[in-house]
Amino acid sequence: xxxxxxxxxxxxxxxxxxxxxxxxxxxxxxxxxxxxxxxxxxxxxxxxxxxxxxxxxxxxxxxxxxxxxxxxxxxxxxxxxxxxxxxxxxxxxxxxxxxxxxxxxxxxxxxxxxxxxxxxxxxxxxxxxxxxxxxxxxxxxxxxxxxxxxxxxxxxxxxxxxxxxxxxxxxxxxxxxxxxxxxxxxxxxxxxxxxxxxxxxxxxxxxxxxxxxxxxxxxxxxxxxxxxxxxxxxxxxxxxxxxxxxxxxxxxxxxxxxxxxxxxxxxxxxxxxxxxxxxxxxxxxxxxxxxxxxxxxxxxxxxxxxxxxxxxxxxxxxxxxxxxxxxxxxxxxxxxxxx
Ligand code: RAM
Numbered sequence: 001x002x003x004x005x006x007x008x009x010x011x012x013x014x015x016x017x018x019x020x021x022x023x024x025x026x027x028x029x030x031x032x033x034x035x036x037x038x039x040x041x042x043x044x045x046x047x048x049x050x051x052x053x054x055x056x057x058x059x060x061x062x063x064x065x066x067x068x069x070x071x072x073x074x075x076x077x078x079x080x081x082x083x084x085x086x087x088x089x090x091x092x093x094x095x096x097x098x099x100x101x102x103x104x105x106x107x108x109x110x111x112x113x114x115x116x117x118x119x120x121x122x123x124x125x126x127x128x129x130x131x132x133x134x135x136x137x138x139x140x141x142x143x144x145x146x147x148x149x150x151x152x153x154x155x156x157x158x159x160x161x162x163x164x165x166x167x168x169x170x171x172x173x174x175x176x177x178x179x180x181x182x183x184x185x186x187x188x189x190x191x192x193x194x195x196x197x198x199x200x201x202x203x204x205x206x207x208x209x210x211x212x213x214x215x216x217x218x219x220x221x222x223x224x225x226x227x228x229x230x231x232x233x234x235x236x237x238x239x240x241x242x243x244x245x246x247x248x249x250x251x252x253x254x255x256x257x258x259x260x261x262x263x264x265x266x267x268x269x270x271x272x273x274x275x276x277x278x279x280x281x282x283x284x285x286x287x288x289x290x291x292x293x294x295x296x297x298x299x300x301x302x303x304x305x306x307x308x309x310x311x312x313x314x315x316x317x318x319x320x321x322x323x324x325x326x327x328x329x330x331x332x333x334x335x336x337x338x339x
Contacts, residue, residue: 002157028060034083035092035276037067038120042198044251044272045226048094048119048309051273054250055280055302063280064088071163071198073097080104084113090283093127098167102126114286116293118279120168126318128286128293129309131279132318133270134260136168139223139324140175142268143248144185149221150245150265154187155218158210160231160248162198162224171313172223191217196227203230211244223247232258252327252335259328259332266328270321273339278304278321293317 005195033056037045049065056063064083067068068075073096081104083091091108095101095117105115105126118131147157161169165250173193180190191214203226210217211234220235222228228250235244250267258264280299282291291297295317297309312318327335 019269024051029062029098031287032062032064032086032088033090033280033287034064034086034088035066035279036079036083036094037065037120039071039095039198040067042071042226043254045094047251047272047276048276051271051276052092052118052280053276054273055277056283058302059280059284061089068096071096071118071166073100073165077101079309080108084101084108084111087111088113089287090114090116092131092279092283093117093122095122095167096120096163097165098123098170099126100165114283116279116282118282118287119275120166121171121312121314121316121318122167122249124312124314127316129282129291130312130316130318131275131321132281132312133168133275133321134324135270135320136171136313137175139172139249139268143172143221143223144179144188144325145175145265146187146268147221148188150247151188156189156191156214156216157219157221158214158217159189159193160203160206160210160220160222160224160227161193161195162227164195166224167248169223176221178221196224196230197214197220198224198226200226200230202282203227204234207231207234211238217244219247220247222246222250225249225251225269228257228264229254232263234273236261236263250322250327251339252332253337253339255327256332259327259329266326268324268326270324271339274304275321277302278307280320281307282303282319 053063066079117127121130143301194206196206220231228248232246246264278301285291285299291299309317
């Protein structure tokens with residue numbers, strides 16, 4: 001009898017432990033992390049979202065990914081408002097404006113929601129930290145050097161950007177302008193910064209406008225994956241390879257044909273899937289209390305390893321994914337199927 005009682009007690013203990021374990025697993029899955037990305041229909045953004053969702057899910061949490069149809073901040077404010085009402089654990093924003101999200105994000109943080117930006121930053125008061133794809137100054141310096149090289153040291157260049165409020169592009173352009181002041185670049189003349197709004201058609205028509213207005217143009221630098229693909233298409237369609245060069249930040253999958261046909265001899269980028277994936281680990285490190293967004297804090301980002309929070313040029317903090325990577329004829333074949 002005593003043996004039977006013991007067996008029943010042991011069984012009960014095992015069953016209770018199992019249900020507690022199952023319960024905690026279930027609770028974890030009920031914790032929702034949210035991400036508001038720049039816009040749908042942008043292959044770069046889609047890859048960023050895929051990486052972020054995968055990173056949240058592999059940690060056992062629920063991912064809610066949202067993005068407006070076009071890269072406007074008004075639509076992002078509405079999406080954030082809905083997510084605050086849903087009481088998510090964290091909100092990531094790849095922002096379409098540096099300052100405009102501050103009221104809603106401050107409200108979110110006031111309610112205990114962990115807020116951070118990725119890709120395109122919000123101002124330091126609106127975030128706990130920021131996930132930056134690469135050192136912003138380095139991107140600016142690298143793109144100026146590329147334009148100078150492609151122009152053979154002198155000539156007119158233009159920048160084809162995303163929207164005029166895009167904080168990442170604006171920061172890179174500021175660094176480009178600063179770099180262009182150096183004596184080495186005295187022969188380079190920046191004639192215009194055009195905005196294609198990260199929309200394919202608008203980027204094509206802005207490129208056509210540049211060609212019309214500046215017949216002597218030698219190089220178009222597009223620090224946006226949408227802009228560079230549109231500009232390279234116009235140059236290739238018109239057979240202008242060798243006379244006008246396109247460079248900037250592009251997705252290997254979209255740019256391989258233009259790198260091969262010479263419209264864009266080389267360009268730079270980083271892995272957008274990893275930008276999202278790293279951000280997913282920032283979400284959970286913030287909500288677990290492992291980090292608070294202060295300079296010097298460290299955390300683990302799954303398959304990417306360990307990261308340290310550093311000071312950002314805007315006065316806040318950030319986490320740098322890694323250096324920009326160069327793509328050219330020699331290596332584009334191996335990258336075009338990766339991202
Ligand atoms: C576009 C977006 C994105 C930027 C890349 C380089 O797809 O503007 O924010 O990081 O280009």
